[in-house]
Amino acid sequence: MGGWQVSFYIYTLVIFGCSFGIAALGLNLQYGLTGTLNFAYVLFYSIGAYIGGMVALGSQNTPIAQSLGEQFAFGLNLSLPYPLGPLVAALAGGVLAALVGLVLKRSLRDDFGALATVAIFLVAYTLAGALTPVFNGYNGIAGIPIPFGDQNTLLYVFVAVGWLALSFVLATALARSPYGRRMRAIREQPEAAEALGIPIFRTRITVFIVTNALAALAGAVLVVFVSGWSPLSWQFPETLVFFSAVIVGGRGNNLGAVVGAVLIGVALQQAVLFLPAIPSAPTLVPALQWVVTGVLTIAFLWFRPSGLLPERKTNWRSLEPLSARMRGLRIGDRGKGR
Amino acid sequence: MTVAGPDDAILTCVNVSRFFGGVRAVDQCSLTVQRGSITGLIGPNGAGKSTLLATIGGAISPSSGTIVFDGRDVTHAPVHVRAGQGLIRTFQLGSEFPRLTVLENMMVACQEDPGSTLLGSLLRRRRWKAYERERLAEARGLLVEFQLDKLQNEYAGNLSGGQKRLLELARAVMTKPRLLLLDEPTVGINPLLRKRVLDILLGMRSSGVTCVVVEHALDVVEQLCDSVVVMVAGTVLRRGTMQEIQRDEHVIAAYLG
Numbered sequence: 001m002g003g004w005q006v007s008f009y010i011y012t013l014v015i016f017g018c019s020f021g022i023a024a025l026g027l028n029l030q031y032g033l034t035g036t037l038n039f040a041y042v043l044f045y046s047i048g049a050y051i052g053g054m055v056a057l058g059s060q061n062t063p064i065a066q067s068l069g070e071q072f073a074f075g076l077n078l079s080l081p082y083p084l085g086p087l088v089a090a091l092a093g094g095v096l097a098a099l100v101g102l103v104l105k106r107s108l109r110d111d112f113g114a115l116a117t118v119a120i121f122l123v124a125y126t127l128a129g130a131l132t133p134v135f136n137g138y139n140g141i142a143g144i145p146i147p148f149g150d151q152n153t154l155l156y157v158f159v160a161v162g163w164l165a166l167s168f169v170l171a172t173a174l175a176r177s178p179y180g181r182r183m184r185a186i187r188e189q190p191e192a193a194e195a196l197g198i199p200i201f202r203t204r205i206t207v208f209i210v211t212n213a214l215a216a217l218a219g220a221v222l223v224v225f226v227s228g229w230s231p232l233s234w235q236f237p238e239t240l241v242f243f244s245a246v247i248v249g250g251r252g253n254n255l256g257a258v259v260g261a262v263l264i265g266v267a268l269q270q271a272v273l274f275l276p277a278i279p280s281a282p283t284l285v286p287a288l289q290w291v292v293t294g295v296l297t298i299a300f301l302w303f304r305p306s307g308l309l310p311e312r313k314t315n316w317r318s319l320e321p322l323s324a325r326m327r328g329l330r331i332g333d334r335g336k337g338r
Numbered sequence: 339m340t341v342a343g344p345d346d347a348i349l350t351c352v353n354v355s356r357f358f359g360g361v362r363a364v365d366q367c368s369l370t371v372q373r374g375s376i377t378g379l380i381g382p383n384g385a386g387k388s389t390l391l392a393t394i395g396g397a398i399s400p401s402s403g404t405i406v407f408d409g410r411d412v413t414h415a416p417v418h419v420r421a422g423q424g425l426i427r428t429f430q431l432g433s434e435f436p437r438l439t440v441l442e443n444m445m446v447a448c449q450e451d452p453g454s455t456l457l458g459s460l461l462r463r464r465r466w467k468a469y470e471r472e473r474l475a476e477a478r479g480l481l482v483e484f485q486l487d488k489l490q491n492e493y494a495g496n497l498s499g500g501q502k503r504l505l506e507l508a509r510a511v512m513t514k515p516r517l518l519l520l521d522e523p524t525v526g527i528n529p530l531l532r533k534r535v536l537d538i539l540l541g542m543r544s545s546g547v548t549c550v551v552v553e554h555a556l557d558v559v560e561q562l563c564d565s566v567v568v569m570v571a572g573t574v575l576r577r578g579t580m581q582e583i584q585r586d587e588h589v590i591a592a593y594l595g
Contacts, residue, residue, distance in 0.1 A: 032539075038343060176453045177459030178466055185446045192433035195395065196513055197421035197449045201369045206456050252437075313439050313491060319467050 011157050012225075018160040021224035021258040022264035024245040025171040026214030028257035032246050032311070033175060034207045036188030037114035040100070040121035044093045045219040046128075046234040050135050052220025053144040053229050055080045082147045086163070086220040093216020094209045101205040121236065129231045133223035142229020147224055154234055156225065163221050164258070167214060171254045176318070183207060183266035184252070184311075237290060241265055244297040250307025266294055280320055306315060346504040348373040348517055348548050349394065354403030355572075356386075356393055363389040365572035367403070371517070374524050376539065378563035378580075386431060386572040387552045391519050394491035394550070397429030416464045422449060424516030428523065432502040436495025440486055443494050444477035445470065458554070477512060483532065483538060484508045492581050497544055500527045507535065511542065512571065518542070520551045536562055556580075568593060 023045050041244050058079035080088065101121055104113045129138045148155045174180050185193040186200050194200045223229050241264055249260025272289045300307060317325060350372040356364040364386040371377050379380055380386045392398040392496060394405060405413045407425050421427075435443050451473075453459040453466030470554040481487040484504045489497060494505060503526055523539070524532045539549060539562060553559050560580045568575045568583060570592045576583060583589050 017440075082365075135515050173460055174456070177463075178445070178448065178453035179459035181438070181442055181446055181455055182454060184438055184442075188435035188437055189433055191397065191436065192429065193446065194417045195397070195421055195427050195429070195433070196447050196509070197426075198446070198454075199418045209454065254385065291588050311437070314442055314445075317440065319474065321467075 008153070011153055013158050013270065015160045015222065015225045015267045017262045020242070020245065020261035021164045022167045022218035022221060022243055024168050024249065024257040024261035024265075025254055026211040026218065027242045027319045028246050028249075028252070028254055029171055029174060029183070029214075030211035030259065031243070032206060032253070033180060033187060034183040034204060036204060038117045038208070038212075039236075039239055040117040040124070041212075041215060042216040042236075042238040042271050043121050044097060045125050045238075045242075046229070047096050048086075048089040048093045048216025048219030049223035049229040049233070050141065050219075051092040051216070052085050053141050054078070054135075055088050056085045056144055056224055057141070057145070058145060081157075085147075085224070086217050089220035090213040090217040093212035093219075095214035096216075097206070097209045101208045102210075105201075116164040121239070125231060125234075125236075136230075140228055140232070141201075142228035142230075144227045144229075145222055146227070153212040158333075159226070160221050163217065165313060167329060168218070168254060168258065170328045171214075175252075175254055176314070179203075181314070186213035225288055240297075241293060246307075247297055247305075248300050248307055250309040250311065251305075253307065253309040253310030256307050256309035260282050266298070268292060268296075346373050347371065348408050349550070350404075350406040351390075351394065352404045352406070354390065354405060356392060356398060357401045358387055362402070362572045364393060367569070367572070367574055368491070369567060369574065371407055371550055371563075373546060373548055374546055375544060375564045376543055376551060376562050378559040378566040379550060379569060380559060380566060380593070381575070384571075387424070387569050388521055389572075390550055390569070391427060391521055391550065392451065393517050395425065396539070415584070420463035420567075421513065424513040424514070425519070426510050426513050426517070427512050427519040428506050428521055429523040430525075432506070434494035434497070434502045434505055436493060436545040438506055439491050440481065440494055440497070441474075441477060441490040443509055444481065444512050445473065447509045448473050449513055465497045473512075480511055483534075500531065502534070503527055504531065507538075507544045507586045511538075513545055517548045520549060520553075520554055522554065523552070524555060532558070 023041075027041055031040060055078045058077075080301075101119075103120070104116055128135050131137065135141060146153065146156055147159070174210065182198050182203060185196075185198065186203060190200050242261075245259070245260035245264045246257050248264060249258070250256030252338050269289055271293070272285060275288065278284050347370045348367070350370040351367055354364060354367045354369075355362065367386070367390055369390075379391070380531060381387055382510065389398060393400050396412070396415060398405070400413065402410060402454075403413070405421065407420065410423070412420050412423070435446065438446065447453070451466055452462045452467070453470055473540065478487060478490065481490055486501060486504055486505065486508065489501065494502065497505060503523065507520075507523055524535055536558065542551065551559070551562060563580065564585050565577065566580050567577045568589050575592060576586050576589050578586070584594065
């Protein structure tokens, strides 16, 4: 096993971690802070992967395309310069979210809304598989080149980390702002929030669009690395992985969401691979991943519902200008004006 | 749409009805509330007081009739639009945000916060921080008045029932309301604090805030209200001062007993 393979393994883990981390941040804002239950979350991740892949596929005369031969009957003959692909993908995710949000309308939060997202997922999943001309049906799309070329994989790893960092900064700024406080108020008591003047439908749907766009971005970050996407990549349980990440990491805590995504989405999945295979039941070990994810989620809901890193109370000192906070530290009256 | 009403009326309800199936919860109610007054809404259980209040607040839309708030027809305006115009309603049951601290609960009520939109919260950070610093001081002052200041960093869900009512009231004051709709504001609050709540409400009246109060405790109504509306079976039976109401034989027969 050469050094290149080891580093490629590490690159793979980092990029999966970044992609899942971005998606978990989106779900944390959507579910952890705002309380919207969206069981079609992976659909938005997936539309990002498809669109992000299609706009990067390039012309059908590339060596990859030629080697795929007849299977290569898809693609837009587009090869957008790099940062455009994920941005277009995020936009697509946002547009799809706006459409779904308008279908759900005012049930965006309640039980009917949650059920409707399951139905929407099943319809979309079936269509994506059956409608060959759109995303090549169950065969999916393949041959997506990695940005900056095969020689520069490490560069792309850094870019993926950059997307995660950017998403984290955005999510944190939002969560700690007055808007984030309003999102939490809507989660806690929508009627009371509305009675205080908060437009709950507008807020929910805005959050729904932005966070699902984040999910699409996460999909686009991954797809150019794994080079293909098909319905097998986004089955229903994948949504539950993201929910587990947010619940285990800590609902309402952005750092918790990223930690949860790395734990559930990457570490757990990899750990299972190290278990010895059982010859009489070859599918048992891979399936254990789901069992452990499910058990862990339920255990957290029972024994530590606030997760590894619970939601934080507002630090009111952060309202003061930085200079004032520094002065306070020097005089030593830290915490006085909590 | 602007509707002309008497100049001194902040709220006018004309023939407001609300039916639930065959139940006429509110039946052809007409009501005028004077600016700067405290109006009591009393009546037996099931008289339709809370439904009328919810209809004025917008949580329930009327089956028929018109509601005019400060010259504007708000009959079909959404709750948050009415709240934005200063028409604020409190609830009969606790409506605190349990997993927000007491102070966070208060700050949710900042209606003109530059950070209350998605873009504003990200792009106008300096402005909303300045705005919130100012309101934060105000919120802390109100919490002192309501004797909740020591609990300001506690989760609202951990407060006692009475403290939750106080918090809800303080939060409503924080919105800078022009018309407060209060559903049994003193239920569950101990007698000492009850006196304090009444003083705060009277103080708000002198600063120009109008109140409509649904209340069963007649001593509270007597101390607080300039005028009293008696509702029975979804309709307005009588209206007058507490003294007039207490002498009225129809009211005695229907409610006071």
